[in-house]
Amino acid sequence: MSHLQRLGGLWLGSEPAQRLRLRQTSLAMVLMLVSAAMLHHGIALTHGDRGWMWAWTAYGVGGMAAVYAAIRSGWSRRFTDPSLTAVQIAFALSVAALAYAQVGPLRGAVFPVLTLILMFGMFQLRARSAYGLAFYALLVFGAVMAAMARLRPEAYPPEFELIHFLMLAFMLPAVAVLTARLSRIRWRLSQQREELARALAQLQAIATRDELTGLPNRRQMQALMDQELLRSLRHHHDFCIAVLDLDHFKHVNDAHGHAAGDLVLRAFAQAGQAALRATDVLARWGGEEFLVLLPDTAMPLALAGMERLRQQIAALQTDVGSAKVAITVSIGLTGHRRADTLAQTLARADQLLYRAKAEGRNRTCTD
Numbered sequence: 001m002s003h004l005q006r007l008g009g010l011w012l013g014s015e016p017a018q019r020l021r022l023r024q025t026s027l028a029m030v031l032m033l034v035s036a037a038m039l040h041h042g043i044a045l046t047h048g049d050r051g052w053m054w055a056w057t058a059y060g061v062g063g064m065a066a067v068y069a070a071i072r073s074g075w076s077r078r079f080t081d082p083s084l085t086a087v088q089i090a091f092a093l094s095v096a097a098l099a100y101a102q103v104g105p106l107r108g109a110v111f112p113v114l115t116l117i118l119m120f121g122m123f124q125l126r127a128r129s130a131y132g133l134a135f136y137a138l139l140v141f142g143a144v145m146a147a148m149a150r151l152r153p154e155a156y157p158p159e160f161e162l163i164h165f166l167m168l169a170f171m172l173p174a175v176a177v178l179t180a181r182l183s184r185i186r187w188r189l190s191q192q193r194e195e196l197a198r199a200l201a202q203l204q205a206i207a208t209r210d211e212l213t214g215l216p217n218r219r220q221m222q223a224l225m226d227q228e229l230l231r232s233l234r235h236h237h238d239f240c241i242a243v244l245d246l247d248h249f250k251h252v253n254d255a256h257g258h259a260a261g262d263l264v265l266r267a268f269a270q271a272g273q274a275a276l277r278a279t280d281v282l283a284r285w286g287g288e289e290f291l292v293l294l295p296d297t298a299m300p301l302a303l304a305g306m307e308r309l310r311q312q313i314a315a316l317q318t319d320v321g322s323a324k325v326a327i328t329v330s331i332g333l334t335g336h337r338r339a340d341t342l343a344q345t346l347a348r349a350d351q352l353l354y355r356a357k358a359e360g361r362n363r364t365c366t367d
Helices: 003-012 016-046 050-072 085-100 104-120 127-151 158-208 218-235 249-256 258-275 299-314 342-358
Strands: 240-246 281-286 289-294 317-320 323-326 329-335 364-366
Touching (some): 016 085, 016 104, 050 085, 085 127, 104 158, 127 158, 158 218, 218 281, 218 289, 240 258, 249 323, 258 289, 258 299, 342 364
Parallel strands (some): 329 364
Antiparallel strands (some): 281 289
């Protein structure tokens, strides 16, 4: 890392958002220093009060240094706008107004600086802040113009100051209106981004979640098993897969209706998830068939987990109208063999499930 990069890290920090705020403040400080140098030169040419200019420079540069310190230390984070944009602009306006009061014949140079100050807030200020700052600038400059026309009419002729004030009275509201329009555009874009993010999240949920139970769907489970297979090959650990089927589920639909069957499926999903470890994944594979992925798990521990799930489901009773429906689950559980494909492992778990049903259901069969 070069010396410049280290200095940049010390000056701006490492957090991206903080660096952006401090870059903007640093630019404002540089502009303040350039303006001070130009005004010092102008005062020298017109033989003005150099002592006042040094006091003005200390005020302007010191104020910007205080703003930098507030942002760099993190103190400004307590505010809605951590960049302190409105504070910086209001302070810069007061500095510009004080400069206007002292530079006499060079005061016309203050107006481009005033426009630049207001442009700093165009892409950050809200409409209300923009109007407030425009009114503040008009009030401060109007007061300075009136005071200087009264105190030094030879250098600040009242008729000229009136023209200057009217020019500001037209210019400042126009800048505020443009800033407000940009603020509204930013707000609409922000709303559109949020709506797009919500829509994408909903699409992601639809693509990866079963709508009825909220469990991962078949596509998502397939992706998770593919990932676990890669992890197993890389780190040489075991994992197990279980295929589950609700016993006599067709009888629930026939006796109580499909709405009752949906209630039973949701109840099973909740109870099944509660019985599993946080690392295990229960997914709806199709109809009343479910799949459990047990990552980084050998057979003895996997069997204990499936037995725990089976027993909790056997004790489950779902309220269906005025009746209570009890269900059981049959489970085929197998460990993945490194020489096999996922399809072969799933086929073996399916065969074990058929065996569990053939042996009387409500049991876990393993190989």
